[in-house]
Amino acid sequence: MSSIAFVSHGGGPMPILGDPGHKELVQTMQALTNDLPKQPSVIVMVSAHWETSGFELTAAANPDLIYDYYGFPEASYHLQYPAPGAPELARAIADKMEDLGTHIRLNESRGFDHGMFIPLMLMYPDANIPVLQLSLDSSLSPEKHWQLGEHLSQVLPEDALLIGSGFSFHNMRAFFNPQAPEKKVSADAFQVWLDETVTGVDINISEAKLRWSQWSLAEGGRYCHPREEHLVPLIVCHGAAQGPGKSIAFTALNVKARHFIW
Known part of the structure; x- marks a missing residue:
């Protein structure tokens, strides 16, 4: 089985710019590679920052970077991560997914967004591993992304x-405004719910799938994710893993957060 990880990638380019509020995020993200392959044949990245009607997969040989953030220092718009694409593999994956009933369109013009290059600059800084980026379906359906x-x-x-x-x-207002005590309790409760869902050895895979379909009913769910595009990549990873993972806890921008690996 392929190796799998979910990363909480921080605020725009701030992890790369040395922001003190991202210190633990950077340290924990870099440490993830101790438990992941040093040189995978390809990295398939499912980013919260690309939504399409249906699924799309990058298929350019050398995708450009998309600096899809605003109001940051000039240097953040000149970051480089020249990882190659993998057009032939993209076509092979799309064909095999079609056989399983999941249609994926190939996109030969789209570049890599910061949900791809910011974490990979920290995890695989040499940029010598081919990367394919896969979009989210704009429905953000838990069931559809679990099946993906x-x-x-x-x-x-x-x-x-x-x-x-x-x-x-990923509650943007909470990142930059003081949280009321009851909101902080609610936010922490959802991180615990995530740990239980992803790492619980007593939760079988059918129960995990059901929990994801009802994630917004969990305490703190909608507070942590007023819109769930930053949560859905975790559902994809758990659906691929089909078993419990490991939680890595850290604090970023004064909130508790998680990475997960399988």
């Missing part, structure tokens, strides 16, 4: 690395 993960696990090369890039807490 299930199917990916059947078609990716054995030595591939699947990374979901989002954030386990």
Whole structure:
């Protein structure tokens, strides 16, 4: 089975710019590679920052970077991560996914967004591993993205690395405003719910799938994710893993957050 990780990627380019509020995020993200392949044949990245009607997969040989953030220092718009694409593999994956009932369009013009290059600059800084980026379906359906993960696990090369890039807490107002005590309790409760869902050895895979379909009913769910695009990549990863993972806890921007690996 391919290696799998979900990373909480932080605020725009701030992890790369040395922001003190991202210190633990940077340290924990860099440490993830101790438990992941040093040189996977390809990295397949599911980013919270690309939504399409249906699923799309990058298929350019050398995708550009998309600096999809605003109001940051000039240097952040000149960051480089010249990882190659993998057009032939993209076509092979799309064909195999079609056979399983998941249609994926190839996109030969789209570049890599910061949900891809910010974490990979920290995790695999040499930029010498081919990368494919996969979009989210704009429905953000838990069931559809769980199935996407299930199917990916059947078609990716054995030595591939699947990374979901989002954030386990993504309430933008809460990042930059003091949280009321009851809101902080609610936010922490949802991180615990995530741990239980992803790492619980007593939760079988059918129960995990059901929990994801009802994630917004969990305490703190909608507070942590007013819109769930930063959570959905984790659902893809769990669907691909089909088993419990490991939680890595840290604090970023004064909130508790998680990475997960399988």
